[in-house]
Amino acid sequence: MKRWLVAMVAAMTLGALPLLLGADGDGPVAAWTFNGQLRRLSRDVAADKHHAIAHDDYASVEAPGLLALEFDGVDDFLTVPNDPAITMTDRLTVDLWVRVEETGGIHCIMDKRGERYRIQVSPDGVPMLGLKAGGDRLDLTGGRITFGQWHRITGTLNRPDARLYLDGQQVAQATWDHAVDAGGDLIIGSKSGVDYFFAGALDELRIYNYARPPLADDAPSVEPTGAEAMVNAKLSVQELPDGVRVDTGAAVYELTDVGGLRSLMIGGERVIADNDRPLLTASAFASEEYDGWTDHAAGGVVEAQWRPDQHRYESNEERFQAAYTGTLDFGGGDTIECQLLLEARRGSPFLTAYTTLQPEGEFEGRFIRDLSLRLxxxxxxxxxxxxxxxxxxxxxxxxxxxxxxxxxxxxxxxxxxxxxxxxxxxxxxxxxxxxxxxxxxxxxxxxxxxxxxxxxxxxxxxxxxxxxxxxxxxxxxxxxxxxxxxxxxxxxxxxxxxxxxxxxxIGSPQASTVxxxxxxxxxxxxxxxxxxxxxxxxxxxxxxxxxxxxxxxxxNELPLGGLEPLAEESAEGEAPLVTGGVPLPRG
Known part of the structure; x- marks a missing residue:
C-alpha cells in the first residue's frame, strides 16, 4: 500500500458538503464518493452518518468521478459500522463504479459481513451479486469486465426479483424469494476483511433501500468532499457605527471600536453572537499575607476593568488589520497596558491576534490570578x-x-x-x-x-x-x-x-512569560x-x-523527548531509578 494521503483539503477553507440526495429525496441511504478524504475516513455523503474507516493510509487516483480510492489487493479495506439503515431484507440496490486489476484471484469489492449482500468479480472478470439468508444463497453472475478499465456494476433486489447490471445493461436475472439476513459491518475492499482482497480503484459506492435500476444519465459525483481553496474570494470591509464588519470570503467577523469581537459567522451560522465583552480580561488576588505560593491565604479577587484607548483599521485587497491600545485597570494605580493587533486575510477563516502586555504600578499585595483572551x-x-x-x-x-x-x-x-x-x-x-x-x-x-x-x-x-x-x-x-x-x-x-x-x-521571574x-x-x-x-x-x-x-x-509512545533509554550509557556509579512523577523544568 502507498503510504500517503491525498491532500485535497486546502488549508484556508473549512466548508460543509452538499449531501448526495435524489431529486425527490429518494437518494441512497449511504454513499461514498472518495473525493478527497483525510485521516483514514471516507465520508458518507448521503446520510452523513455511515462513514467508512480505513485500516491504514491509502492513495487516491484520478477517476471519472474526480477521485477514486486505490486498493492494493493485499490488506486494504474499509469498515462501515453496522447500522439498521444499511441492513436490507427484501429490497436493495448496490451501485458502484470500479476499475479492477487482473491478479488471478477473486475481488470482493463490498460485502455486508457474513456475505449477506456483496458485489465481487471472479478471476476471469465476471461480476457477481451475492445474497444470503440463513442456509439459502444466491450467486447471480453475468457479463464480463475488461481488467484495467472503468466499469459500473449494479445489483438490485425487489423480492423475489434479483438483477445484475454491467455498465447500465442487464446481464443476469433470477428469482430468489428469501429475506436477506442482517449480517455485520459493511466491508469495502474485501470479504469480511480477511479474504478476497480487491485490487484496483473504487470511484463511488451507493446503497439504496429499494431496487433502483441504473439510469442512462447516472454518473459518479465530481463534488470534492474536502474543502476547496477559495481562489476567487474577495476581502470586504464595511464600517459600522461602532466598529467594522470584515468578510474574508471564508468567514465574517464583526469587531467593535473598543477591542471586542461582537460576532463571528461562517456559512450563515454564528459561532459568536451579540458579544459586548472585550477580548482581554484579567483578575488579581488581593492579600496582605499571601507569599506567592501558599494556599488558603486570606484575601479577595479584584476584577480588572477594560479601558479602551485608541483603535485603527487598515486594509487592502489581501489583508485587514485592527490595532487597539487599552488598559486593564485594577484601581489604585495598578494597570496592565495592552497592545492588541487583529489580522484577517482574504479567503481564510483565521483571525490572528497579536498582543503584548506591560504592568504599571506597584501591585502591592496584588497578584495576577488570571489573564486571558476570552471568547x-x-x-x-x-x-x-x-x-x-x-x-x-x-x-x-x-x-x-x-x-x-x-x-x-x-x-x-x-x-x-x-x-x-x-x-x-x-x-x-x-x-x-x-x-x-x-x-x-x-x-x-x-x-x-x-x-x-x-x-x-x-x-x-x-x-x-x-x-x-x-x-x-x-x-x-x-x-x-x-x-x-x-x-x-x-x-x-x-x-x-x-x-x-x-x-x-509581577516582580517574579515567571512574570517574563506573560x-x-x-x-x-x-x-x-x-x-x-x-x-x-x-x-x-x-x-x-x-x-x-x-x-x-x-x-x-x-x-503508543512514551513521552521521553527523544531519549532512547536502552541506547543510553549507564551511570558510572550508583544512580536513582525514577519510575514516575511529573517532569519539572530545570532551574
Whole structure:
C-alpha cells in the first residue's frame, strides 16, 4: 500500500458538503464518493452518518468521478459500522463504479459481513451479486469486465426479483424469494476483511433501500468532499457605527471600536453572537499575607476593568488589520497596558491576534490570578469539545452525555447522564502538560492525558458550527492554558496566566512569560463536523508546519523527548531509578 494521503483539503477553507440526495429525496441511504478524504475516513455523503474507516493510509487516483480510492489487493479495506439503515431484507440496490486489476484471484469489492449482500468479480472478470439468508444463497453472475478499465456494476433486489447490471445493461436475472439476513459491518475492499482482497480503484459506492435500476444519465459525483481553496474570494470591509464588519470570503467577523469581537459567522451560522465583552480580561488576588505560593491565604479577587484607548483599521485587497491600545485597570494605580493587533486575510477563516502586555504600578499585595483572551460562544446544548494532545490523540467529548442503556442492557426510565462543564489543556512547563475535564468547579478533574508538549489547540462545536482556537508555541511559552467553559452557550479562553497556578507576583521571574513578550493567538470558525472540517489541518498549514503532534493515528509512545533509554550509557556509579512523577523544568 502507498503510504500517503491525498491532500485535497486546502488549508484556508473549512466548508460543509452538499449531501448526495435524489431529486425527490429518494437518494441512497449511504454513499461514498472518495473525493478527497483525510485521516483514514471516507465520508458518507448521503446520510452523513455511515462513514467508512480505513485500516491504514491509502492513495487516491484520478477517476471519472474526480477521485477514486486505490486498493492494493493485499490488506486494504474499509469498515462501515453496522447500522439498521444499511441492513436490507427484501429490497436493495448496490451501485458502484470500479476499475479492477487482473491478479488471478477473486475481488470482493463490498460485502455486508457474513456475505449477506456483496458485489465481487471472479478471476476471469465476471461480476457477481451475492445474497444470503440463513442456509439459502444466491450467486447471480453475468457479463464480463475488461481488467484495467472503468466499469459500473449494479445489483438490485425487489423480492423475489434479483438483477445484475454491467455498465447500465442487464446481464443476469433470477428469482430468489428469501429475506436477506442482517449480517455485520459493511466491508469495502474485501470479504469480511480477511479474504478476497480487491485490487484496483473504487470511484463511488451507493446503497439504496429499494431496487433502483441504473439510469442512462447516472454518473459518479465530481463534488470534492474536502474543502476547496477559495481562489476567487474577495476581502470586504464595511464600517459600522461602532466598529467594522470584515468578510474574508471564508468567514465574517464583526469587531467593535473598543477591542471586542461582537460576532463571528461562517456559512450563515454564528459561532459568536451579540458579544459586548472585550477580548482581554484579567483578575488579581488581593492579600496582605499571601507569599506567592501558599494556599488558603486570606484575601479577595479584584476584577480588572477594560479601558479602551485608541483603535485603527487598515486594509487592502489581501489583508485587514485592527490595532487597539487599552488598559486593564485594577484601581489604585495598578494597570496592565495592552497592545492588541487583529489580522484577517482574504479567503481564510483565521483571525490572528497579536498582543503584548506591560504592568504599571506597584501591585502591592496584588497578584495576577488570571489573564486571558476570552471568547463567549453561541453554541447549543449539543456542543462537543476537542482537546488536541500529543502522540496523535484528540479527545472529542460531549458536553451533555446521556446513558440511555443500563448495565443490564435495558432502557432506563430516566437516563443517567454526565455534564462535562470544564475542559482544559494546562501546559505548566515546557516539558509537562495536563489535559483534563471536570463536571464543575467543585468536583475533581478527570485526567484525559499527560505528556510533554501539547500542540496548542482546542475546539468546541455543535451540529451547526464550531471554533478552533490556538496559542502559537504553547510549550515554549509555558505556563499557558487553553480552556473551554461548556456551560450554557460556552466560552473559549486562551490563558496567558491561569487560575490553577499560584497567583503571580509581577516582580517574579515567571512574570517574563506573560509581560514584555508577544503572544500570538489564532482562531477560526468551521461549519461541519470536526472529523470532516478538520480545522487542525488548516491550523498546521497556517503555522507552516508539516503536521501537529495531535495528528492521528494515536501512537503508543512514551513521552521521553527523544531519549532512547536502552541506547543510553549507564551511570558510572550508583544512580536513582525514577519510575514516575511529573517532569519539572530545570532551574
Amino acid at each position: 463567549p460562544l453561541a453554541l447549543n446544548m449539543r456542543k462537543r469539545v476537542v482537546q488536541g494532545c500529543d502522540r496523535g490523540v484528540q479527545w472529542n467529548t460531549r458536553h451533555f452525555y446521556q446513558f440511555h442503556v443500563s448495565p443490564t442492557s435495558r432502557l432506563m426510565a430516566e437516563p443517567d447522564h454526565n455534564i462535562w462543564r470544564r475542559f482544559a489543556i494546562d501546559q505548566d512547563s515546557p516539558t509537562d502538560y495536563h489535559a483534563w475535564k471536570a463536571e464543575s468547579y467543585a468536583t475533581p478533574p478527570l485526567t484525559m492525558q499527560r505528556g510533554e508538549q501539547a500542540p496548542g489547540w482546542m475546539a468546541a462545536y455543535d451540529e451547526r458550527a464550531g471554533l478552533i482556537f490556538a496559542y502559537r508555541g504553547l510549550a515554549e511559552a509555558a505556563p499557558k492554558a487553553l480552556r473551554v467553559e461548556a456551560e450554557g452557550t460556552g466560552e473559549a479562553r486562551v490563558c496567558l496566566w491561569h487560575d490553577s497556578l499560584p497567583a503571580l507576583a 509581560f514584555g513578550r508577544p503572544h500570538v493567538i489564532d482562531l477560526a470558525p468551521f461549519d461541519d463536523e470536526f472529523s470532516f472540517a478538520q480545522p487542525d489541518t488548516a491550523l498546521a498549514a497556517l503555522w507552516e508546519v508539516e503536521g501537529l503532534a495531535s495528528d492521528p493515528p494515536s501512537r
